[in-house]
Amino acid sequence: xxxxxxxxxxxxxxxxxxxxxxxxxxTVLLHxxxxxxxxxxxxxxxxxxxxxxxxxxxxxxxxxxxVSSEELDRALRKVVGEFKDALRNxxxxxxxxxxxxxxQKKKSRWPFSDECIPWEVWTVKVHVVALATEQERxxxxxxxxxxxxxxxxxxxxxxxxxxxxxxxxxxxxxDNVFDTGLRDVQPYLYKISFQITDxxxxxxxxxxxxxxxxTLAL
Amino acid sequence: xxxxxxxxxxxxxxxxxxxxxxxxxxxIVQARLGEKIxxxxxxxxxxxxxxxxxxxxxxxxxxxxxxxxxxxxxxVGRSMCVEISLKTSxxxxxxxxxxxxxxxxxxxxxxxxxxxVYNRLSLLLKSLLAITRVTPAYRLSRKQGHEYVILYRIYFxxxxxxxxxxxxxxxxxxxxxTPVGTITLSCAYRINLAFMSTRQFERTPPIMGIIIDxxxxxxxxxxxxxxxxxxxxxxxxxxxxxxSVEDSQEVCTTSFSTSxxxxxxxxxxxxxxxxxxxxxxxxxxxxxxxxxxxxxxxSSRLSYQPAALGVGSADLAYPVVFxxxxxxxxxxxxxxxxxxxxxxxxxxxxxxxxxxxxERLATYTPSDGAHCAATPSSSEDTETVSNSSxxxxxxxxxxxxxFVRKVGAFVNKPINQVTLTSLDIPFAMFAPKNLELEDADPxxxxxxxPETESPLQGSLHSDGSxxxxxxxxxxxxxxxxxxxxFSKDDILPMDLGTFYREFQNPPQLSSLSIDxxxxxxxxxxxxxPEKLAVHEKNVREFDAFVETxx
Numbered sequence: 001x002x003x004x005x006x007x008x009x010x011x012x013x014x015x016x017x018x019x020x021x022x023x024x025x026x027t028v029l030l031h032x033x034x035x036x037x038x039x040x041x042x043x044x045x046x047x048x049x050x051x052x053x054x055x056x057x058x059x060x061x062x063x064x065x066x067v068s069s070e071e072l073d074r075a076l077r078k079v080v081g082e083f084k085d086a087l088r089n090x091x092x093x094x095x096x097x098x099x100x101x102x103x104q105k106k107k108s109r110w111p112f113s114d115e116c117i118p119w120e121v122w123t124v125k126v127h128v129v130a131l132a133t134e135q136e137r138x139x140x141x142x143x144x145x146x147x148x149x150x151x152x153x154x155x156x157x158x159x160x161x162x163x164x165x166x167x168x169x170x171x172x173x174x175d176n177v178f179d180t181g182l183r184d185v186q187p188y189l190y191k192i193s194f195q196i197t198d199x200x201x202x203x204x205x206x207x208x209x210x211x212x213x214x215t216l217a218l
Numbered sequence: 219x220x221x222x223x224x225x226x227x228x229x230x231x232x233x234x235x236x237x238x239x240x241x242x243x244x245x246i247v248q249a250r251l252g253e254k255i256x257x258x259x260x261x262x263x264x265x266x267x268x269x270x271x272x273x274x275x276x277x278x279x280x281x282x283x284x285x286x287x288x289x290x291x292x293x294v295g296r297s298m299c300v301e302i303s304l305k306t307s308x309x310x311x312x313x314x315x316x317x318x319x320x321x322x323x324x325x326x327x328x329x330x331x332x333x334x335v336y337n338r339l340s341l342l343l344k345s346l347l348a349i350t351r352v353t354p355a356y357r358l359s360r361k362q363g364h365e366y367v368i369l370y371r372i373y374f375x376x377x378x379x380x381x382x383x384x385x386x387x388x389x390x391x392x393x394x395x396t397p398v399g400t401i402t403l404s405c406a407y408r409i410n411l412a413f414m415s416t417r418q419f420e421r422t423p424p425i426m427g428i429i430i431d432x433x434x435x436x437x438x439x440x441x442x443x444x445x446x447x448x449x450x451x452x453x454x455x456x457x458x459x460x461x462s463v464e465d466s467q468e469v470c471t472t473s474f475s476t477s478x479x480x481x482x483x484x485x486x487x488x489x490x491x492x493x494x495x496x497x498x499x500x501x502x503x504x505x506x507x508x509x510x511x512x513x514x515x516x517s518s519r520l521s522y523q524p525a526a527l528g529v530g531s532a533d534l535a536y537p538v539v540f541x542x543x544x545x546x547x548x549x550x551x552x553x554x555x556x557x558x559x560x561x562x563x564x565x566x567x568x569x570x571x572x573x574x575x576x577e578r579l580a581t582y583t584p585s586d587g588a589h590c591a592a593t594p595s596s597s598e599d600t601e602t603v604s605n606s607s608x609x610x611x612x613x614x615x616x617x618x619x620x621f622v623r624k625v626g627a628f629v630n631k632p633i634n635q636v637t638l639t640s641l642d643i644p645f646a647m648f649a650p651k652n653l654e655l656e657d658a659d660p661x662x663x664x665x666x667x668p669e670t671e672s673p674l675q676g677s678l679h680s681d682g683s684x685x686x687x688x689x690x691x692x693x694x695x696x697x698x699x700x701x702x703x704f705s706k707d708d709i710l711p712m713d714l715g716t717f718y719r720e721f722q723n724p725p726q727l728s729s730l731s732i733d734x735x736x737x738x739x740x741x742x743x744x745x746x747p748e749k750l751a752v753h754e755k756n757v758r759e760f761d762a763f764v765e766t767x768x
Contacts, residue, residue, distance in 0.1 A: 036261040051257035051272035149352040156345040160392035184259035
């Protein structure tokens, strides 16, 4: 099938990068996570409950909703932190992007490893601006907050098209579709990567990070 | 049309739509409570969480939603609407948002009710969670409290967007197609936040006007028997059971008040309100109590307008304002003059303080007049008179400089017995020991200002009285309960109020009780030369002494 691709762009101040990225990523993952599946006999399964919580941003006038899963939050914060550091250290124009990719695993026969077939990719392009005065920063807080509101509305709009989603798997297939490694929620299999780009969009340093628990990359 | 849908599916679908509507209302109202919402994920399904989402059910909200729905479901032309509005403490109100759950005719026959529709409804609820934090009303609701509150109203029927002002915007949260129609959830929100004039909520009787966060103590209602959700994987069929969260979650009617966590939160339990009629009464209670507890330093008049009641809560706000004035001002508020005793019994401190304040204000004027008249007769010495009148020229200033008057306020003893020689009064030794000059009313005859007095003044006013003579027949305020400002009583066993009362009338220091007959200014002056002569005689001794020190 074709992979759905969505691109979002944000312009933020340096210290807002983390929160802006987390807001977007968590919102997407909120929609792409279910409760834990518990398979029973005869192919039936029950689904656990997903809790949510509000997160206030410190540097942006914004609040987003994320799934109540500390493991997931930690994983995202880790990669977003790496992205922020890479942005800061790149010394470039302050341009970079993160990609959140949802994929399915397709088992191949030996000696070939499993294929990862993405079915949805979210790309967030970030432009870091430097502000001089406190007043500008205050305005930036509000502006970025409003921008993020628009982004959330766009994300929700995409989610609501009810386009392709992987079929609900049987018990043997569940790890090909969902990330079952978390304790309390079950997002679709995803991986997050980021790149620091220059103005032309080409990758200055390509830095890949994988967050999959059980895949080998050949 | 609907023959394609078997009866089990139809029943399931109706149930899904009903609970979806209830959960939608919960999400919207909870998002406007003014607090962050947090629920826990649970890996083991309890079977009680509709749509696999942990959304708490505030019973009152559920009750109101059910009342509005009245057993019906959203259908074409019959939408369920949640109206969010803002109401200021002055009574102005403004609609902020209308959330609409609508159904249109576009059917999706192919869709599987038990599976796809359910999951899509779950996704739609997640979207709603996200969108409710994104509209402008969210930030307003997070800041609600003293100046304004956020209200909600649920109605069923035609969507009414008139109150949103010009240029309102719409955001669509999402749609879910079902075999009987397409469910659409959207929000229309106001852009123009300029204030409109006061309006009455008269269209339909507003339901629960005010929103409370009352989940502090209340246990999660999970009393109804639940069944686990069982799903078959794709390709299989039927035999699915659903959680039966239903009318066993009916709850009592309770009332709300906006309460950011810093204010008082009322957790009204079921035990108190058993009858259905208290819809009206309950909303009366909370505002009153809420007002009594509200922040003293706020000067806003919190006039909650509970549902269709038009309670004159502005009146209730009044004493709070005065209390605010009192607690914030100078401690000399305690110097309430001894009027005739009968301060009307007040139900609580703020009101009492309000009374006191009013009375105090009223007495300033007469005291000035009386005071001036009193001055000339206060002493026989012209010098004294001039000094004292200087000292007394501005009773208000004088009052300001003497910090705590042990006399007057809330005292049962005659004022004259009180001296100003308590240690904590600055320049106490220079203050007149008794106040009996004209009346003993300290407002009429405040002690002299230390700056304008010479040290000898203290002796002046001992004429004719010693400290502690009786004669003050003024009755003081009847003190019901004394809550001193800014005092805490959690550390010491004795609180400030008790301490104050106990040590209000300390006995006079012996060193300051000068014999009356012995002293007068003139005599002091006369005795000066003699004293000087004596000192001069001993000057050599003094010098020698000084040298030893060097």
